Amino acid sequence: MPRSLRISLLLLPSGLLMAVFVYGLIRLIGSSLIVDGTLDFTYYEAIFSRSDYVAMLGRTLRIAAMTTFFSLLLGFPTAYYVARYRGNRNILLLLIIFPWLVSIVVRSYGWVVILGPRGLINGVLTWTGVVERPLKLMYNDFGVILGLVHVLLPFMIIAILSVLMQIPRTLEEASMSLGGRPAHSFRTVLLPLAMPGVLTGITLVYLMATGAIVTPLLLGGLGDTMLGTEIFQEVMHFFDYPKAAALATVLLVTALAVVLPIQLLERWLSARLSDGGAL
């Protein structure tokens, strides 16, 4: 069998998958735009004229941004520690991806046990008399962000780790032997070289956070849902497909508006770095 044929055979399944995906996407956008065969923006007008939907969109983007920020804050040092770990790195890697073996519902529900009004923290606090009434640790943005960071952190760590592993330790040592203090070495050597991984991590976490359904459903407040959860409910409870499709399209466009520039930046950086020669 000729090589090209073999390759195209191998590509067939992924091609099929892509075709179905693209078809779905087109149908989705189409169903939100075309009403009775004509182009119609009713659904979008309906969405943007309702202040609660606009607020929901804002909250979704804000929570996604916060989640990304905290994942980066925790993920970078963790990835650095793992990349420079002299012992058995595989054990650390296993610990990082271990949560993926547990269903996201279970993981999010775990937080209810810890953060809930009668959960672990409030139990201890009220029992010891530190507080009189349970603190509101969940059913609000705090709970959602905490839960999302927990779920999405491994993606950030893996994305950054994969780049840090390519950066030889001697580059940091070179910086130090040239008088670069740790902060200077980080800013001028490590961070620029790790940037492609950081941007990949930001993209992944931000996208997944904007589309999150389960975590906001379990840990979020009743009144202030996120867009993903709302879409889920429009479909599953109200069967309002066109409206769900319009919401999904809005979500897609706003997410892309953030992610595309980041992707372009990452491309540019990677090209520049690989141009710089062997690391």
Place this chain on the structure above:
Amino acid sequence: MPLTSSSDQPILQIDSVTKSFDGTIAVNDVTLDVVEGEFVTLLGPSGCGKSTLLRMLAGFETPTSGRILMRGRDMSRLPAYDRDIGLVFQNLALFPHLNVYDNVAFGLRARKRTEGLDSKVRDVLSLVGLDGFEKRRTGQISGGQRQRVALARSLVTSPDVLLLDEPLSALDLKLRRQLQVELKRIQRETGITFIFVTHDQEEALSMSDRIAVMQAGQVEQFSTAVETYHHPRTRFVAQFVGETNLLEGQVTAKSGGDVTLRVVGVDQPMTLPAPADLSANTGDTVAISIRPEHMRVGPSECPALTGTVVSHSFSGATVTYALDSAAGPMLAQTPFQTGQGHPFAPGHQVRLSWPIANVTVIPA
């Protein structure tokens, strides 16, 4: 250049430094004094602890015991960025995201010495022969040029001491010879103290003021290049630095400063001045080292050994014989004049002899 006169205050003192990594000893009780402006080479086989010693000097490892003093000040625990020591890495470690100019300027910026930065960077680039390469990326230049960038990068801050970890080992022979000469020139012009690491004895001999020969974490001998070659003090040094013939001997008499030896296979006893540190007494076994170029092939009155030619290789001015003898296999490199006919053929029996002055006694 002054080498080891006692009035010179050493710029760097390595004082009984030991480094072990979870039980395995990489550097074992090393003591060395380096004088300002000197070109010192650490020479030894791979794995003998050269890089570990350099890394302790640079500040990337802390000694398990012992001290490192710079101009009399203990800096064993000082972080790398607070030492005035440059390091050229074995893998160069150029910053891939910076161009040649920014790589070289890195140290000045990190130390906030940006006054006159541009002219300093250009001066050092021209010192290493890289004018016009400022804007090149490090991936767009040749191996030898990358080597020069690494050198320029650590020279620009004028460190007190520059450490170089096998900087030439990845280059081909021709480029290597060329850079050896240039490194020497740069060292002379800048006056910076160099500590150079290599496992190549020829490189060490041709470049160094002094050589520290290392084996298994220890310094076996620290002496000038000439001394190291002509008066090896241990068997290892004799064999590692240059080629040599090692013969087994027995001390038959010791009187005054002289020692008389009886050497296996040699027909007469030899009497020669004993090295000061020879502790062997009458009846003890010692080794003697004779370089191949000091071996004479042919009739002689000196103490001599009978050998059989195994093979010979003719290289214009000299012939090198491999021989078999009662004292084991021998090498002899003799001058060869035109009109001398042909070298001795394999199977030929010859007499091997040597001037007493070229014999080195080594404790067994």
